[in-house]
Amino acid sequence: MTAFLIICGLLALLVLRVPVAFAMGGLGVFLLWVFPLPLNAVPQRLFGTMDSFELLAVPMFLLMSNVLLKGNVGRDLFAAVQSWVGHWPGGLGIATILSCGLFSAVSGSSVATAATIGTVTVPEMTERGYGRPFVLGLLAAGGTLGILIPPSIPLILYGVVTETSIPKLFLAGIGPGLFLSAAFIVYSLVYARTGNSFEPAPKATWAERGRATMLALPTIVLAAAIIGSIYLGIATPSESAAIGFVMALVITFAMGRMTVPLVKKAVYDSMKTTAMIFLIVAGAKVFSYAITLYRIPQGISALLSDNIDSAGLFVLAVGLVLLVVGLFLESISMLLIMVPVLFPSLAAMGIDPIWFGIFFVVLIETALITPPVGMNLFIIQGVGNASLSEVVRGAFPFVLILLATAALLWFWPGMALWIPNGW
Amino acid sequence: MRRLVWIADWLSELTGKLAAWIFFAIGFIVTYEVVMRYVFVAPTIWVDELSRIGQIWAAYLAAAFTLKHRELVVIDIAFKKQGTLARRLAESFSLLVIGFFCFVTVFYGFELWLRATLRGHTTDTLLALPRWFTDASVWVGFAVLALQVLAELIRLWIPSADTGAKGQGSQ
Numbered sequence: 043m044t045a046f047l048i049i050c051g052l053l054a055l056l057v058l059r060v061p062v063a064f065a066m067g068g069l070g071v072f073l074l075w076v077f078p079l080p081l082n083a084v085p086q087r088l089f090g091t092m093d094s095f096e097l098l099a100v101p102m103f104l105l106m107s108n109v110l111l112k113g114n115v116g117r118d119l120f121a122a123v124q125s126w127v128g129h130w131p132g133g134l135g136i137a138t139i140l141s142c143g144l145f146s147a148v149s150g151s152s153v154a155t156a157a158t159i160g161t162v163t164v165p166e167m168t169e170r171g172y173g174r175p176f177v178l179g180l181l182a183a184g185g186t187l188g189i190l191i192p193p194s195i196p197l198i199l200y201g202v203v204t205e206t207s208i209p210k211l212f213l214a215g216i217g218p219g220l221f222l223s224a225a226f227i228v229y230s231l232v233y234a235r236t237g238n239s240f241e242p243a244p245k246a247t248w249a250e251r252g253r254a255t256m257l258a259l260p261t262i263v264l265a266a267a268i269i270g271s272i273y274l275g276i277a278t279p280s281e282s283a284a285i286g287f288v289m290a291l292v293i294t295f296a297m298g299r300m301t302v303p304l305v306k307k308a309v310y311d312s313m314k315t316t317a318m319i320f321l322i323v324a325g326a327k328v329f330s331y332a333i334t335l336y337r338i339p340q341g342i343s344a345l346l347s348d349n350i351d352s353a354g355l356f357v358l359a360v361g362l363v364l365l366v367v368g369l370f371l372e373s374i375s376m377l378l379i380m381v382p383v384l385f386p387s388l389a390a391m392g393i394d395p396i397w398f399g400i401f402f403v404v405l406i407e408t409a410l411i412t413p414p415v416g417m418n419l420f421i422i423q424g425v426g427n428a429s430l431s432e433v434v435r436g437a438f439p440f441v442l443i444l445l446a447t448a449a450l451l452w453f454w455p456g457m458a459l460w461i462p463n464g465w
Numbered sequence: 466m467r468r469l470v471w472i473a474d475w476l477s478e479l480t481g482k483l484a485a486w487i488f489f490a491i492g493f494i495v496t497y498e499v500v501m502r503y504v505f506v507a508p509t510i511w512v513d514e515l516s517r518i519g520q521i522w523a524a525y526l527a528a529a530f531t532l533k534h535r536e537l538v539v540i541d542i543a544f545k546k547q548g549t550l551a552r553r554l555a556e557s558f559s560l561l562v563i564g565f566f567c568f569v570t571v572f573y574g575f576e577l578w579l580r581a582t583l584r585g586h587t588t589d590t591l592l593a594l595p596r597w598f599t600d601a602s603v604w605v606g607f608a609v610l611a612l613q614v615l616a617e618l619i620r621l622w623i624p625s626a627d628t629g630a631k632g633q634g635s636q
Contacts, residue, residue: 055562056540057540057542057543058543058544058555058558058559059539059540059541059543059544059555059556059558059559060539060558060559060562060563061537061538061539061559061563062537062538062539062540063537063538064537064559064562064563064566065562067566068562068563068565068566071565071566071569081569081572081573082573082576082577084569084570084573084574085570085573085574085577085603085604086577088525088570088574088603089521089599089600089602089603092517092520092521092524092525093517093518093520093521094517094520095513095516095517097520098491098495098516098517098520101488101491101520101523102488102491102492102495105488105489105492276499276503277499280495281495281496281498281499284491284492284493284495284496284499285495285496285499287492287496288492288493288496309485309486309488309489310481310482310485312485312488313481313482313484313485313488313523313527313530314481314527314530314531314534314536315536316488316523316524316527317481317484317524317527317528317530317531317536318531318536318537318538320524320527321524321528321531321537322538324524325566370540370542371540372538372540374538375538414542415540415541415542
């Protein structure tokens with residue numbers, strides 16, 4: 043009953059437009075006061091939450107991706123990939139997904155990936171006759187690769203909240219990230235073969251390919267350096283993110299793409315996103331402290347293990363709940379509200395926490411492109427100057443692909459676990 | 466009223482920009498640490514702690530800026546129409562919840578800070594930083610946010626008090 047009242051209270055606050063961070067934080071404070079417990083635990087929790095070197099990876103990756111965004115590297119990546127595959131049937135669709143995959147390797151955010159690649163590819167693809175819903179849906183879905191292919195901000199937060207190894211989570215994201223990229227590419231090829239009339243890009247000459255690839259090379263080297271430095275044990279994820287940020291500044295200045303006003307804009311933009319995420323993390327910390335005192339996660343865990351005796355059924359139930367929750371909640375909020383509640387049940391069900399992190403992120407990706415609240419839908423709606431219904435229509439096939447991938451992850455956990463376990 | 470709104474806006478801009486440059490500086494000192502450790506085999510004793518303390522200060526100093534610029538994540542499924550009485554009441558309620566959270570944090574945070582300051586506590590690390598500096602981060606950040614909450618409430622109900630420095634966009 044208490045759990046039901048708390049959930050209703052949280053929903054009521056959210057519906058009344060209380061920001062997610064303060065809906066959780068405010069309700070947490072109220073619950074502590076009712077318990078009753080000394081409220082000086084609140085500032086102590088807030089201090090302790092941010093006193094984490096692991097969490098530093100979030101602002102550092104955001105700084106890096108904002109610098110690259112302002113330095114127009116999205117255009118370079120797309121031009122390079124397009125020069126190789128753009129003339130194939132459906133080639134621009136393939137180039138879009140490959141560009142999203144490459145940008146994902148230097149950005150931990152799906153919104154940044156969708157916005158960066160979308161700005162370049164929407165005009166190019168629509169000019170060449172690709173159907174607008176397809177283009178918009180492809181970009182909304184391609185952007186979601188940003189949070190699965192490492193580095194990934196949701197995976198960092200999942201690692202911090204559950205005290206799971208962030209490098210292992212990053213490794214586990216590679217397999218499903220590549221699988222999803224391949225699935226999106228196959229869909230683009232099928233779309234191209236089904237008789238839609240569009241004009242392929244002209245075939246690039248070897249000189250053009252060389253020039254375009256050289257321009258994209260620094261970003262590709264940067265992506266390799268970030269992942270390489272983590273797995274060779276040279277740097278922690280936070281340190282590698284900081285190095286990546288400094289390297290991004292050096293690269294964009296060296297290419298003549300960066301100016302002091304652009305640096306300022308990148309620094310302020312990343313601060314805004316960082317503060318937005320960190321306040322949700324802080325609010326979630328107070329909330330999860332309060333609900334733990336009320337033994338809500340333990341109660342839910344006991345309820346689930348009493349009524350659901352198979353891990354498969356548990357995953358199915360969690361998947362359905364996340365699918366519904368994801369219709370209304372933004373990705374970080376979804377993760378920080380649901381993970382503390384669900385995580386204690388994993389051990390009882392014998393579910394690998396690394397696998398669950400990846401499964402959760404695939405469902406977050408689905409949430410990002412399902413209405414009424416889907417951040418990538420809104421971003422692409424803005425970038426493509428389109429109606430929301432057009433983007434939703436285009437994104438629907440990709441929702442099915444994402445759900446099929448989540449199901450496949452259950453039947454083939456090795457898709458996520460073979461890299462971290464084999465490392 | 467206008468003066469209060471102006472001061473709150475000015476302070477939020479200042480603390481937000483300060484927070485942004487703190488994150489910027491952290492990027493460089495952490496890179497410096499990696500270079501010192503791997504190239505010169507001379508790890509520092511200060512980067513880890515200073516970057517964490519910098520992160521706490523920056524995270525909470527930026528809170529008021531995010532409210533002013535409407536960067537906080539709101540679930541936009543009800544009271545969508547701007548300017549209606551229902552929307553203004555919902556927004557007022559939302560600001561009061563933020564204000565309540567700020568009040569608790571500032572009140573108890575200040576109490577903890579005062580105790581640590583009077584007793585001359587330091588962090589239990591090699592640097593032994595004074596706790597008056599580290600612990601102040603939470604209540605100072607939320608005090609600035611509380612002031613911005615007040616400014617937003619005034620702006621909501623007394624449009625003439627708006628100084629025109631309001632942030633853009635909403636989630």
